[in-house]
Amino acid sequence: xxxxxxxxxxxxxxxxxxxxxxxxxxxxxxxxxxxxxxxxxxxxxxxxxxxxxxxxxxxxxxxxxxxxxxxxxxxxxxxxxxxxxxxxxxxxxxxxxxxxxxxxxxxxxxxxxxxxxxxxxxxxxxxxxxxxxxxxxxxxxxxxxxxxxxxxxxxxxxxxxxxxxxxxxxxxxxxxxxxxxxxxxxxxxxxxxxxxxxxxxxxxxxxxxxxxxxxxxxxxxxxxxxxxxxxxxxxxxxxxxxxxxxxxxxxxxxxxxxxxxxxxxx
Amino acid sequence: xxxxxxxxxxxxxxxxxxxxxxxxxxxxxxxxxxxxxxxxxxxxxxxxxxxxxxxxxxxxxxxxxxxxxxxxxxxxxxxxxxxxxxxxxxxxxxxxxxxxxxxxxxxxxxxxxxxxxxxxxxxxxxxxxxxxxxxxxxxxxxxxxxxxxxxxxxxxxxxxxxxxxxxxxxxxxxxxxxxxxxxxxxxxxxxxxxxxxxxxxxxxxxxxxxxxxxxxxxxxxxxxxxxxxxxxxxxxxxxxxxxxxxxxxxxxxxxxxxxxxxxxxxxxxxxxxxxxxxxxxxxxxxxxxxxxxxxxxxxxxxxxxxxx
Numbered sequence: 001x002x003x004x005x006x007x008x009x010x011x012x013x014x015x016x017x018x019x020x021x022x023x024x025x026x027x028x029x030x031x032x033x034x035x036x037x038x039x040x041x042x043x044x045x046x047x048x049x050x051x052x053x054x055x056x057x058x059x060x061x062x063x064x065x066x067x068x069x070x071x072x073x074x075x076x077x078x079x080x081x082x083x084x085x086x087x088x089x090x091x092x093x094x095x096x097x098x099x100x101x102x103x104x105x106x107x108x109x110x111x112x113x114x115x116x117x118x119x120x121x122x123x124x125x126x127x128x129x130x131x132x133x134x135x136x137x138x139x140x141x142x143x144x145x146x147x148x149x150x151x152x153x154x155x156x157x158x159x160x161x162x163x164x165x166x167x168x169x170x171x172x173x174x175x176x177x178x179x180x181x182x183x184x185x186x187x188x189x190x191x192x193x194x195x196x197x198x199x200x201x202x203x204x205x206x207x208x209x210x211x212x213x214x215x216x217x218x219x220x221x222x223x224x225x226x227x228x229x230x231x232x233x234x235x236x237x238x239x240x241x242x243x244x245x246x247x248x249x250x251x252x253x254x255x256x257x258x259x260x261x262x263x264x265x266x
Numbered sequence: 267x268x269x270x271x272x273x274x275x276x277x278x279x280x281x282x283x284x285x286x287x288x289x290x291x292x293x294x295x296x297x298x299x300x301x302x303x304x305x306x307x308x309x310x311x312x313x314x315x316x317x318x319x320x321x322x323x324x325x326x327x328x329x330x331x332x333x334x335x336x337x338x339x340x341x342x343x344x345x346x347x348x349x350x351x352x353x354x355x356x357x358x359x360x361x362x363x364x365x366x367x368x369x370x371x372x373x374x375x376x377x378x379x380x381x382x383x384x385x386x387x388x389x390x391x392x393x394x395x396x397x398x399x400x401x402x403x404x405x406x407x408x409x410x411x412x413x414x415x416x417x418x419x420x421x422x423x424x425x426x427x428x429x430x431x432x433x434x435x436x437x438x439x440x441x442x443x444x445x446x447x448x449x450x451x452x453x454x455x456x457x458x459x460x461x462x463x464x465x466x467x468x469x470x471x472x473x474x475x476x477x478x479x480x481x482x483x484x485x486x487x488x489x490x491x492x493x494x495x496x497x498x499x500x501x502x503x504x505x506x507x508x509x510x511x512x513x514x515x516x517x518x519x520x521x522x523x524x525x526x527x528x529x530x531x532x533x534x535x536x537x538x539x540x541x542x543x544x545x546x547x548x549x550x551x552x553x554x555x556x557x558x559x560x561x562x563x564x565x566x567x568x569x570x571x572x573x574x
Contacts, residue, residue: 061469085475098466102293102488111484131493140289158470232389 007164008198009058010034013067016053027053029222030067037165040192040199042209045219046246051202052093055170058200059090086116089159090168093176095151099143105129105154112162124161131194132157133187149180151189160191167192169201173208185211191220206250210234218243269557287387314565318499327374330432338524349542357542360532365546368524370535372547375525376554377511379440384498384518386444392494395455396486400463401478413449421446422508431516436525439518443508447501454497458490473567492569498564505556510551526551 007190016028028050033194035041043051056062056094068075076084087183092098099108107205109125110202112251118124129139131154152172172188189212192199205211217224218240226240236251238244290296307313326333335355343361350357356365399408416424423444428442462468463486471481512518513527519526526547533544 036306059473062473082475087474090473091472092466092470094466098470100467100471100488104289104292106292109558111476115480137288140295142295155470158474162474252298259399 001055006037006041007034007070008037009200010070010073011054011067012070013059014054014057015066016050016057016062016067017066018098021241025123027222028057028065029226031222032067033217033224033227035198035200038198039215040197040201042211042216042244043208043224044201044211044216045201045221048202049219050222051219052170053088055168055200055202059088059150060084061170073079082116082194085164087164088160088166088168089162089164091152091155091172093143093171095148095155096143096175098155100145100153104142105134105146108154108158109161112158116162118162128161131160131191133183147180148176149183152176152180152184156184156187158194163195164197166198166200169199169203169212171203171205173202174203179228181208188212204250206233208246220246232248247257274573280425292358306568307314307564310564310567313567316560316562316564317560320487320561323373323377323554323557326370327377330370330374334364334367334370336367338363339522344398346414347536347543349477349540350352350542356546357540358534359543360540361528363522365529365542367415368529369526369546369550372524372526372550373554375436375519375523376506376509379436379443380505380558382440382444382510383447383504383509384507386440387448388443388494388498390444391448391451392455392487395452396482396490399456399459399532400482400486406456406568409452413452416445416449417453419446421504422511425508425512426515426517427521429512434512434517436519436523439509439512440534442512443505444469450501451494451497455490455494459486462489472497494571496562496566499558502558505516505557506551506555 012034013030014028014032015026015030017026019025031050031054033041039214045053045089054063057065060076060098063078065078068077071084071088106125109128110121110252113124115119125139126136129136134150134153134157136152137145138154143154148152156172167188169188173184176184185208188199191197192212199212201209201212204238210233214230216228216230216233218226218228218238220242226238227242228238228243232238233247234245238246238247285290286294286298291296308315329363330350342358344362345354345363346360348354348358348362354366356369359365359368392415394409398406399409407485411489417428424446425439425442428445429438432441434439468481468485471485476484508529509518510525510530513525513529514531516528516531519525519528520530529547530544530551533540533542533547535545
């Protein structure tokens with residue numbers, strides 16, 4: 001069935017349970033949300049609230065979920081097809097783990113092109129490296145010769161090279177230096193503007209989420225308890241108590257961090 | 267960014283090409299990696315020693331007809347059991363054949379068996395191990411039980427059984443030794459695969475839409491190759507010993523072929539009166555397996571990711 005709305009991603013009563021029987025642990029509990037085409041949606045919450053698990057289920061790394069995931073109005077099968085990955089790509093949290101240690105950048109970028117049958121390999125690789133702000137010099141380097149920020153740029157390039165319409169971002173900056181975080185966030189923002197991408201970003205960092213996302217889902221214990229706009233977060237206009245506490249605590253830590261940043265010469 | 271962007275290296279000597287900070291091609295990136303590995307190997311004396319002997323063996327095998335001083339099959343009963351002398355560097359055996367020449371030609375047989383066995387066992391073990399480890403489930407169970415069956419036999423006994431069934435000869439001993447030496451490699455590759463199958467870069471490859479076969483081939487196998495290469499190099503010693511053992515028992519190379527184990531076996535009868543007939547092939551076997559062991563140890567230092 002094709003919905004009349006312009007929802008690109010939609011989940012209906014999505015649940016993920018790890019373990020069985022008495023030890024069963026329901027990590028995500030009947031979560032329903034939707035993302036409009038071209039939107040940047042953020043999922044925030046403390047560690048272990050199930051936000052990354054939702055991402056894993058959405059992208060198909062975890063096929064054992066209940067409920068339905070719809071992409072572009074169509075329900076996607078639990079085992080994803082190649083055509084799905086052509087449209088949806090993901091950037092991982094840890095750039096030190098997400099790049100194959102024995103592949104040079106060129107090869108990392110070449111493989112998705114081969115898999116999806118693209119032509120003009122060299123031109124596309126040059127173009128995407130330019131787009132993520134890496135020069136040609138990085139082309140024949142191994143990951144261990146790159147810094148964390150450069151690696152994350154390569155990871156973003158790998159996701160973008162097959163020209164997807166949606167990017168799932170799993171805390172893309174949390175493993176990086178504070179000074180590099182801003183560069184990557186600005187890059188993500190620029191790429192979204194240029195390529196009309198739809199973002200789903202998972203993070204626990206309020207500053208990151210308000211920088212990138214227009215709408216944010218607050219998660220707690222496997223459920224989305226409240227949806228807010230970025231402005232509402234900035235003004236701390238939350239309805240639920242938990243959200244208020246979370247926002248207040250995050251702002252507090254953010255404030256202390258920005259003080260320490262001022263002390264450190266950047 | 268504050269990274270200084272050097273221009274592409276100008277054409278120069280090989281050394282500047284290898285030391286260029288920014289590789290300009292795939293070939294150069296690969297060559298630089300190998301160059302750095304060789305550089306690290308330089309400081310490892312025992313590995314260099316092993317490598318030197320292996321190199322010597324290889325040269326000996328390749329240029330055997332030029333190095334050998336006598337016809338290895340020519341019998342001279344008037345000059346039998348001669349001790350080492352200037353005419354016969356390592357003396358002569360019970361039929362008057364020159365042992366030095368036979369050792370030189372024997373290197374061919376030894377290396378032939380060792381290399382052929384490695385070339386059969388390594389890919390088979392690698393493919394079985396990575397497939398079982400990556401796919402898991404019943405594929406893993408079936409493949410690993412087969413491996414267990416092979417591992418349950420002592421390798422020499424298994425090789426003996428196969429040679430006894432197929433008939434003696436070098437080719438059959440290669441097959442027999444391969445049959446006995448792929449299961450440990452499969453085990454190793456599977457263990458390695460299990461540690462990386464859940465890694466982010468494999469997940470990333472899956473999200474690129476790569477099939478299981480593509481992931482095994484291009485993501486898993488390259489990670490397993492270093493430890494398999496190390497393992498097979500260390501195994502070479504065992505392979506050489508098993509081949510010599512089969513030859514010794516009369517199930518490997520057949521006389522008059524100058525296989526070291528077979529030579530050792532015939533020398534046994536004359537050990538008390540003519541020590542060189544048994545001692546020379548024995549020392550050759552010892553040196554060859556020692557060399558592979560030392561070199562394998564050194565390779566582990568430079569190739570195995572866990573060791574640096």
